[in-house]
Amino acid sequence: MARWEPNAPERLSKAALELFAERGYENTTVIDIAQRAGLTKSTFFRHFQDKREVLFGGGTLAGLLAGAIAAAPASATPLEAVTHAMDAVGREAFTPDRREYTALRRTVIAANPELREREALKGLALTAAMTGALEQRGVPQLTACVAAELGALAMKIAYERWSGTADAGFGEVARRALDEIQAAIAIEQSEPADRRQ
Amino acid sequence: MARWEPNAPERLSKAALELFAERGYENTTVIDIAQRAGLTKSTFFRHFQDKREVLFGGGTLAGLLAGAIAAAPASATPLEAVTHAMDAVGREAFTPDRREYTALRRTVIAANPELREREALKGLALTAAMTGALEQRGVPQLTACVAAELGALAMKIAYERWSGTADAGFGEVARRALDEIQAAIAIEQSEPADRRQ
Numbered sequence: 001m002a003r004w005e006p007n008a009p010e011r012l013s014k015a016a017l018e019l020f021a022e023r024g025y026e027n028t029t030v031i032d033i034a035q036r037a038g039l040t041k042s043t044f045f046r047h048f049q050d051k052r053e054v055l056f057g058g059g060t061l062a063g064l065l066a067g068a069i070a071a072a073p074a075s076a077t078p079l080e081a082v083t084h085a086m087d088a089v090g091r092e093a094f095t096p097d098r099r100e101y102t103a104l105r106r107t108v109i110a111a112n113p114e115l116r117e118r119e120a121l122k123g124l125a126l127t128a129a130m131t132g133a134l135e136q137r138g139v140p141q142l143t144a145c146v147a148a149e150l151g152a153l154a155m156k157i158a159y160e161r162w163s164g165t166a167d168a169g170f171g172e173v174a175r176r177a178l179d180e181i182q183a184a185i186a187i188e189q190s191e192p193a194d195r196r197q
Numbered sequence: 198m199a200r201w202e203p204n205a206p207e208r209l210s211k212a213a214l215e216l217f218a219e220r221g222y223e224n225t226t227v228i229d230i231a232q233r234a235g236l237t238k239s240t241f242f243r244h245f246q247d248k249r250e251v252l253f254g255g256g257t258l259a260g261l262l263a264g265a266i267a268a269a270p271a272s273a274t275p276l277e278a279v280t281h282a283m284d285a286v287g288r289e290a291f292t293p294d295r296r297e298y299t300a301l302r303r304t305v306i307a308a309n310p311e312l313r314e315r316e317a318l319k320g321l322a323l324t325a326a327m328t329g330a331l332e333q334r335g336v337p338q339l340t341a342c343v344a345a346e347l348g349a350l351a352m353k354i355a356y357e358r359w360s361g362t363a364d365a366g367f368g369e370v371a372r373r374a375l376d377e378i379q380a381a382i383a384i385e386q387s388e389p390a391d392r393r394q
Contacts, residue, residue: 120317143381149350184340188276
């Protein structure tokens with residue numbers, strides 16, 4: 001009876017987040033989440049493998065990042081391609097109307113060790129997706145890895161700043177963070193020159 | 198009856214790793230692990246909070262990294278302090294006699310999603326420990342964060358290389374990885390100069 005339910009994943013994520021915030025992650029069941037969303041348990045499991053997964057959108061962010069890196073102009077450097085990816089996230093995922101949800105999501109995840117673990121693993125998956133997409137562009141493996149790690153750090157910083165205030169879009173906040181990171185590295189790289197063997 | 202058992206944590210970790218490799222993580226109980234190590238279940242829980250934790254040494258690596266960063270010469274730059282920490286890991290944790298254990302540990306963790314999640318979270322804790330220790334030295338927050346992330350990436354690369362081959366100590370492998378990372382960044386930083394707005 002796989003009836004099509006409009007926006008089922010979004011409704012389930014929103015319902016789950018509300019319930020986790022109200023009564024805690026441990027005290028919420030998949031049935032509670034489905035009921036709050038006006039859906040069934042089997043609809044839940046068509047979209048998410050387990051209760052934890054409901055806050056992690058099934059890998060869409062990784063696909064979005066990889067797609068944007070692939071679509072960046074051929075002339076773009078690795079970090080420029082990463083900047084394209086952060087802009088895509090701002091346009092298509094972390095849009096202004098999602099800011100409030102995102103802020104609550106951060107609080108809920110911080111409060112639960114199981115959710116923090118899943119978040120950590122998802123973070124690694126995003127970095128791996130960016131690394132892979134850069135390698136597909138012909139970027140050497142280590143350079144791809146470094147650019148992806150710096151991009152991931154910029155996104156982490158931007159995520160915290162953006163979900164806390166509303167003064168700019170996610171893409172812009174992330175660009176600024178990446179500029180700051182590059183400035184910090186430039187100082188670090190130039191500083192020890194006279195002390196190097 | 199808290200009888201002192203010599204090297205209990207090491208014996209438990211070794212027994213757990215053997216059992217996970219032999220019959221899988223899911224098919225091993227805490228009692229199995231304690232029996233194989235010649236210890237009791239209650240000794241297990243004096244040292245580790247749960248079955249997963251037995252492969253993650255209770256935070257000793259984070260303390261080792263933070264201590265070595267604190268003990269680095271006052272004149273050391275953030276990345277030089279991180280290099281001190283990687284040397285300390287090579288001297289005190291990833292010693293040559295631990296290489297075989299480490300290689301098996303990598304394989305076992307890669308095979309189980311729950312262990313991969315714990316590993317991901319532990320990785321974040323190591324980065325956070327290095328960031329905190331650098332800030333204690335007066336390094337600005339963002340610079341500390343970037344140096345810690347680059348150090349964590351170097352350690353990740355070094356961990357893979359070192360557990361796979363025996364041609365050098367962990368500290369040396371990690372130094373080389375950090376040098377390669379810095380070289381990759383130097384190219385990335387210099388390249389787009391004419392394309393920047």
